[in-house]
Structures are given as C-alpha cells and as structure tokens.
Amino acid sequence: MASNHDKNLFQKRETIDAAVVRFAGDSGDGIQILGKQFTQSTALAGNDLATFQDFPAEIRAPAGSASGVSAFQINFGSHKTQTIGDNIDILFAMNPAALKVNLSDLRDGGLIIIDENCFTTRDLAKAGYDVNPLDDHTLDHYRLMRLPLSNLTIKAVKTEHISIREARHARNMWALGLALWMFDREKTTVTDWIRKKFAGKTHILEANLTALDAGFAYADVTEYNANRHLYHVPEAPIETGLYRNVTGTETLCWGLVTGAMLANLKMVYCSYPITPASDMLHLLTGLGEPYNIIPFQAEDEIASVCAAIGASYAGHLGVTGSSGPGMALKSEAISLAVATELPLVIINAQRGGPSTGLPTKTEQADLYQAIWGRSADTPLVVLAPRSPSACFSAAIEAVELAITFMTPVILLTDGYLSNASEAWKIPDIDAITPFPVKRNAESLTPPLPYSRDPETLARPWLIPGMKGKIHRIGGLERQNQTGNVSYDPQNHHEMTLLRHNKIAGIANRIPRQKVEYGPDKGLLAIVGWGSTFGPIHQAVRQLTEQEYIISHIHLHHIWPLPGNLGTLLSCFEFILIPEMNMGQLATLLRSAYSRPIISYPKVTGQPFKISEIVDAALKILEK
Amino acid sequence: MTININKLEPKDYASNQEVRWCPGCGDYAILKAVKKTLSDLELAPEKIVFISGIGCASRFPYYLQTYGFHTIHGRAAAIATGVTLANPALDIWIISGDGDSLSIGSNHLLHLLRRNLNLVYLLFNNETYGLTKGQLSPTARLGTRSPTSLHGSENEPVHSARYALGAGASFVARSVDVAQKHLLGILRRAHDHKGTALVEILQNCPIFNDGIFHELTNKKNSPDHILELHHGNPMIWGVNHDKGLVLDPVNLSVEAVTIGCDGISETDLLCHDEKNENMAWMLAGLNRRQGMPTPVGVFYAVNKPMLPQLKNEDPGKEDLHQTENLNQKIKKLLDGGHAWTVS
Numbered sequence: 001m002a003s004n005h006d007k008n009l010f011q012k013r014e015t016i017d018a019a020v021v022r023f024a025g026d027s028g029d030g031i032q033i034l035g036k037q038f039t040q041s042t043a044l045a046g047n048d049l050a051t052f053q054d055f056p057a058e059i060r061a062p063a064g065s066a067s068g069v070s071a072f073q074i075n076f077g078s079h080k081t082q083t084i085g086d087n088i089d090i091l092f093a094m095n096p097a098a099l100k101v102n103l104s105d106l107r108d109g110g111l112i113i114i115d116e117n118c119f120t121t122r123d124l125a126k127a128g129y130d131v132n133p134l135d136d137h138t139l140d141h142y143r144l145m146r147l148p149l150s151n152l153t154i155k156a157v158k159t160e161h162i163s164i165r166e167a168r169h170a171r172n173m174w175a176l177g178l179a180l181w182m183f184d185r186e187k188t189t190v191t192d193w194i195r196k197k198f199a200g201k202t203h204i205l206e207a208n209l210t211a212l213d214a215g216f217a218y219a220d221v222t223e224y225n226a227n228r229h230l231y232h233v234p235e236a237p238i239e240t241g242l243y244r245n246v247t248g249t250e251t252l253c254w255g256l257v258t259g260a261m262l263a264n265l266k267m268v269y270c271s272y273p274i275t276p277a278s279d280m281l282h283l284l285t286g287l288g289e290p291y292n293i294i295p296f297q298a299e300d301e302i303a304s305v306c307a308a309i310g311a312s313y314a315g316h317l318g319v320t321g322s323s324g325p326g327m328a329l330k331s332e333a334i335s336l337a338v339a340t341e342l343p344l345v346i347i348n349a350q351r352g353g354p355s356t357g358l359p360t361k362t363e364q365a366d367l368y369q370a371i372w373g374r375s376a377d378t379p380l381v382v383l384a385p386r387s388p389s390a391c392f393s394a395a396i397e398a399v400e401l402a403i404t405f406m407t408p409v410i411l412l413t414d415g416y417l418s419n420a421s422e423a424w425k426i427p428d429i430d431a432i433t434p435f436p437v438k439r440n441a442e443s444l445t446p447p448l449p450y451s452r453d454p455e456t457l458a459r460p461w462l463i464p465g466m467k468g469k470i471h472r473i474g475g476l477e478r479q480n481q482t483g484n485v486s487y488d489p490q491n492h493h494e495m496t497l498l499r500h501n502k503i504a505g506i507a508n509r510i511p512r513q514k515v516e517y518g519p520d521k522g523l524l525a526i527v528g529w530g531s532t533f534g535p536i537h538q539a540v541r542q543l544t545e546q547e548y549i550i551s552h553i554h555l556h557h558i559w560p561l562p563g564n565l566g567t568l569l570s571c572f573e574f575i576l577i578p579e580m581n582m583g584q585l586a587t588l589l590r591s592a593y594s595r596p597i598i599s600y601p602k603v604t605g606q607p608f609k610i611s612e613i614v615d616a617a618l619k620i621l622e623k
Numbered sequence: 624m625t626i627n628i629n630k631l632e633p634k635d636y637a638s639n640q641e642v643r644w645c646p647g648c649g650d651y652a653i654l655k656a657v658k659k660t661l662s663d664l665e666l667a668p669e670k671i672v673f674i675s676g677i678g679c680a681s682r683f684p685y686y687l688q689t690y691g692f693h694t695i696h697g698r699a700a701a702i703a704t705g706v707t708l709a710n711p712a713l714d715i716w717i718i719s720g721d722g723d724s725l726s727i728g729s730n731h732l733l734h735l736l737r738r739n740l741n742l743v744y745l746l747f748n749n750e751t752y753g754l755t756k757g758q759l760s761p762t763a764r765l766g767t768r769s770p771t772s773l774h775g776s777e778n779e780p781v782h783s784a785r786y787a788l789g790a791g792a793s794f795v796a797r798s799v800d801v802a803q804k805h806l807l808g809i810l811r812r813a814h815d816h817k818g819t820a821l822v823e824i825l826q827n828c829p830i831f832n833d834g835i836f837h838e839l840t841n842k843k844n845s846p847d848h849i850l851e852l853h854h855g856n857p858m859i860w861g862v863n864h865d866k867g868l869v870l871d872p873v874n875l876s877v878e879a880v881t882i883g884c885d886g887i888s889e890t891d892l893l894c895h896d897e898k899n900e901n902m903a904w905m906l907a908g909l910n911r912r913q914g915m916p917t918p919v920g921v922f923y924a925v926n927k928p929m930l931p932q933l934k935n936e937d938p939g940k941e942d943l944h945q946t947e948n949l950n951q952k953i954k955k956l957l958d959g960g961h962a963w964t965v966s
Binding site for chain 2: 040043044046189238239240241242243244245254257258261266268270287290291292294296298299300302303306307308309310311312313314315316318332333336340426427429430464465466467468469470471472473474475476484485
C-alpha cells in the first residue's frame, strides 16, 4: 500500500494511491459476494482495479478446513492497475484456515482483520493450528485487528425472526460495511443490491442491511477510530467514457454474440459442463433466443463439438467451449472441421493440469495442444486475449476469421481471465465494421465445394437447403475442387498444402506484431502471451523507471504467428518468456525462429507476480 | 388423382459416385429402398441431408444426390443434432452401423433418442465390423467367432430395440435388407413419424458374416422365423400360419403356441399394440429366445415431446436476424445495470 502520507485531507484519512485487499473465509461464508460488492463500490469511486477469485474445487469442502478456503482479491488505485497485486496490504480472515492459507501473501506490516470469535480450539484444530496464532509470535510482523465479528453481527441482526445461525450468515455484510468505511465509500450501491437480491425475503433483507450498517458504523463509535485504518484512494486518471466491471467470461460471451451479429449469423453454442468454462454456457443460455443464440448442453465434450460442427455445416455459427481435458476429447472432431473446412469457434479456458489437475486454478499449458494436439497435419487459428477486456474483441475476431477462412479458431483463455475482473470501457459496437457472410453469389454448375477464393484460399460455404448446390463432404480426403472422395496421392499432397497455406496466409492479414512497451531493439525483450500481460507490463514499466532498457512484446496471435515476429525478435540480444507452463511458447518460438530464448516457467496455479518477473529480468540485465 | 410430371424417379436420387460396397452386400438393397422412398415421398433433394459415422454403412451418403456429411466414428448422431438445432426444416437421415451406433457412438444414440429430434435413424445391423475386417460387434451373438473372439463371444449382445426403448425412443422398428416391400413400408412410417425414428435394418455382410440372417431371408422357411407385426392384429407366424403369441400372466412373459393345439384359437392370441411400451419391450427381446421368431415391423410408435421447439428458420435466408433490433439489445446488454461514466 503505497502511501504519500497526505493525512488529514479527508478527515482523519490517509490518502494512499493503491491498495491490495483480500477477503478470505470458508467457501460457505459469502466471500465472493463480499468481494464483488466491494469491487462495484471501488469502480464507482473512480479507481482503476483488477480482481481475482480463488476458490476451492469442492463446492463445500469440510467447513473450517484449509482446503475449503475461498478468497477474493482486489487491487485498486489511482493509477493503471493491470494486475491483482503482488502482496496483500489488508487481509480479512474470517476464520483460522483463511489466515493460515493467505498469510504468506501478506506484506510485512500489512493489516490483518480477524473474527476472533472463530478462533476457538475447535476452529484452530480444523485449520491445523496447534497453537493459537493470535497468542504466539506468528503475527508479529503484521498489524492485527481482532474483532468479535460474529458476535457483533449476531448482536446487531438477531431478532425473533432471525435465528442465530441466520444472523451469523450476515457476517460477510458486516465485514463489507467495515471495508466500505475504511475506504471512504458510499453504501448505496450495496444497499440497492441487497434490496434487489433479497426482494420478497423481508427478514433476510433486513438482516443483511442491518449487518452492513453495523459494520459501517462500528468504526465511528469504537476505539477502532484511534487505530486509524482509514484510507482514501483518489480517482485514477481514466480515459473518459462509459465503464463497467467485467470478467473475461462475460466479455468473451458478449464478444461472441456481437461477432455473430456482425456476421449476420445465428450462434449455436454447444458445451458440456467443465470448470472454468461452464459459466460461458450459463451466460449464453441465459441470453438465449432474443440474442440469436441457440444454447445446447450436450451429453459429453465430443457431442458438444460435433453439434457445433453440425450447426456450422447447416449454416449457423457453431461455437463450443471447454477446458483442457475437454479439449483433448474434442480433438478428433476438430480434425474433421479442419478437414471439411467448416467455420468453428472453440474456447479453451485453460486450467491446471494434466488430467483433472487443478480445476479452479489458472495455467497456460494447452498451447501445444491448441496448435498441434490433433492427428496429422491439421492447421487452424489460435488466438490468446491478454485481459478480461481484450476477450471481447478477441471473440469478434475469432468469428470473423472462422467464417472468412472457413476454419476452426481456438481462443485460449484461462482460469484467471475467466474469473478475474477489471474496469472495461464499453465499446461502441456501431464503430465495428460488420462482416456479413456472403454465401456464394456466383452460380457454380456443378457446385464446387472445394474451389478456392484466390485471396483467402477459403472454400465456399454451401449449406443444405440451397438449390443447385447439392454436394457431399466428409472426413475422407476430398478431391480438390469437387470434394468427392479421392485417394489420389498427388491430390492428398495438394490438399494438405492448401490447408497449410490457407492458415499460414492469415499471418499476412493480421496486424504486424508491435512492441508493447520500450524500444524496438535492445538487450532484452520480455515476450508473453495471454493473461500474463498485466504482470509483465508492470514489471517492464518498473524496470524502465529504474532506467533499465527493456521491452515488452505480447502475442495475441499464437497461430499463425505474425509475419514480422522473427525479424522483431532478432533485434533483441536476449528474449525472456515468462509463462504459466513449462516453456511452451519458448519451444514454439525457438523452433520457428531458431532464437536462443530464456524460459521462465511458473505453474503454481496462480498468476505471476510483478516482482517475480522483475527479478527474472534483473538476472539478465545485471549479468 | 394428380400426377406430378416433375416427380423424381429413384435413379434421380443417385449421385454420380461409383458405389463401392462388396458384391452382394445388403447395403445395395437398402440404398435401393431409400432411393425409392425419397422418390415415393417426393422429397426435394436439396432439403435432404444424410449424415453418417464411420463404417461400410456410413459410406451411404456419398451415393445419394442429396446433401451428405460423412463424419467420424460414432458421432453421426451428435453432428445431426447440431444440424437439426440449426435448421429443423431439413429432412435429416442418419446412417450408421451396429459398431458405429452401439459401441463407439452408443452414448450419442442414447441422448438423441431421449431428445427425440425430428429425424430418421437407420441402424444397419450386420453383427460384424466389416470395414475393419470382421472383429466382434456389440450385436454379435453369444459364441460368435471372430479375429477378436477366437473361442466365441462370451458377452451378451446389445439388443438394439431394447436399447432404444430404454433410452426413451418414440419410434422403434425393424426390417430386413432384402425384404424390399416391408422395408419400403417401414421407411415411410419412419419418415412420417414426428421425432426420432429408429429403424434397425438386419443386413447381410457377404464377406465377414455371410448368412447370419439366412433364417429370415430364405424364401422357403423364413415364415417359421419371422413375425411380422401389424398394429391391432394378432401376432401370428409360421409357414402354415399357425403359430402365435399368448401372454403368460404368471411369468409376465409371452409364450409361443400353436393354433389348433390345446384348444388355442386365433382369438386367444395377443394383438400387437404399437403404443404399448411393455409389449414393445417383450417383442424387442423375443428373437434371442430359443424357438421364438424375430419380430419385424413397428415395435413402438408414440408421440413424445421433441427437441428443438424452435422456429423453423432457414439459415440461407437474407438478413434473418433483424439486425437493427438485435444491435439495440446488445448495446443494452453491454451497458448493463452497473455502468458508470468517467468524464
């Protein structure tokens, strides 16, 4: 929490330019709701922000256990944020397990707010504490605020209509009230939300409002004030416009909807439940027909991609979404889409692997799978948006590429992008040039389903129902032009080349790779892809401020790679690639450009910290 | 009676592709019956889509002058589901073999049937893997010898019709490749059905399983082995037309009797009822019992809710999305309820 010691400007408040707050508790404690509501008020206060949810794979792990801890982190400030923050300034720990799991991320001198009513012998045992950390020297490096949070909530909320258990449930609202007061916020957004959320459940509604008020007022009427944990974070200089807080899941789905509209297509979204991709299925199902979406929950991963292929074959936009293990199951069908050259958008929200791995944690380890994870030579397009905001335009681009080039497009997001949120400047969709599908105005007799557009090498999209276009397609190799089954050796060679060249040619249609930050040549470029953008960018800025010469290059087009990338990389003596896998992009770029590349892998299920990247860069810069 | 002079003949539904099944394959007879059916029903070729998986049977779409999609092993039902969701106005036919349908693709068949999409599913059952050279099929009978069951199969075969009924199918029928007249009747019934119509077609593989249905196809004594089902009629078979089915209420099963013996007359026999699921279930397992005939015809036909309950929209139609209106809706969606202005 960087402080400029500008005290007394707002009552007794300390003005600070950024803060990282983590709310942590049991997975049944309503931590995510607390975090989201605090985030909304932060956005309305004009701060830039980034958030991340960290929750267990089990819906209700044993209560009070370390495996059941759910957390929500927010980094907000009066400058551009971009990451969720390296270290926590303030930790709300609703039970001992939450303290134990999260303490290592708290900076020295950071503030811990605990519910001391939850530190009984039994609670401590569940969390695996032999000795109460409040009584030994565990917390000596930190500032501790012990509050009888449960009792205060119960005391405030308990009525004849509300049981003690129900009253205690409102603890999250009490804590939220306190957090709002600490950061000089209005309550109105939260009270509006509570009224809407619990409409018709009068007692619960009242309980939540009362708890929020009690937490908010607590600081005013107790000795808490003397401790002076009161802050003000000024507004960030944000570009003017209309904003909202969004997760990558939301922007991606809205991008698909917008892309389909720009293509003048209906979207058939076919998926099978899998973390962290299920939320897309929920969201798109919720939107449904009014948004030209036909949602379909298939019987398995294979059926979902197959149904999407069937939808594209019939003339709609087929889309499927999944995560790594599901992608593996889809691979044979994706090969069919490559072979038959049908448009298809595939979203892979990557998670920790291999196998079931870490379903709720983030990773970038499906890059090989996306580019090469199919039988035979099956080239397709791979894109990787860098932030929740970027998911919107990436989804539109995926739709456009899929229909322009008659190809599957894989969008690689990850658990972080799916669940992380940030402030998003709502785009003007009227400013995006539509790309309506043109279905073969020219009359081919006989129809030639595997003839080629000379510019894109795409085949025409001839759909059932069209008179005079009757033809057959399939997974057996197709004769060039006619699409009839052909076992001719030379034809197979030609068709393989055509499929290859069609995708390779996209390299010349996408924007040239630019340097995101720093000079176009020099000693060191940090190259990243996907969701590592924030920490890399902040690291490079910090190092630049320290007068190191360093650049940041961030890839969005993973396959094909931008045409100028090789030349660009050759302008740097060292290339460092931090990625959340064992060096997959590094392998790709080494093989594509024969460049020596230093790989910096991290596979903890957590995003990179800025400091980790700074340290890795310094090892090279100070050599 | 009106005569449509533009009516397409069966040969008009043949593509220009050379048919490449083995000589004597039962698929030729099925192809013939399907072309005749398309002609009889006067279906517009551009509205028809044949979707298949992998196997000998699945080459079928290449030989028809309709839209066709030869997909991947076991997944025809899943791909056809997407096609139906996208454009329910199409006339959709799935072609799939016993391995394709009941081994690798059985999950998709199960869900297709319970969703009851409006299409026809032709399950070519030759009780062998033909294209991969004769391995053990999921429908192969106990004791079947094959390169993968050297000492004879020890596994209970899948009973296609029972599988379909168990999945909640709304239409289950069976016919035989060479029984052209019967097959034509069943194909028409299947096409007329609203929902998924599953037709199992017993089909000879002259290379790997020749004569497996000989009892049902030889002219001389096949009547002793085939029971033709007709809704509302007593279930009778036999060269002498004297064998019948009665209900054994104690064992809750059907038993074979001979008319004229033990005082049994035709009026004692069970009548077939296509809408009776229990009867369909008993008939579906009948041919596995010693001394029992193989029923052919419509086992079960009822109306059930169908997916999708969507408007018929033609994806080929210009500007079907009322773009203006959608644009406004999307803007509203993006602006959301929680937007704020930075000025």
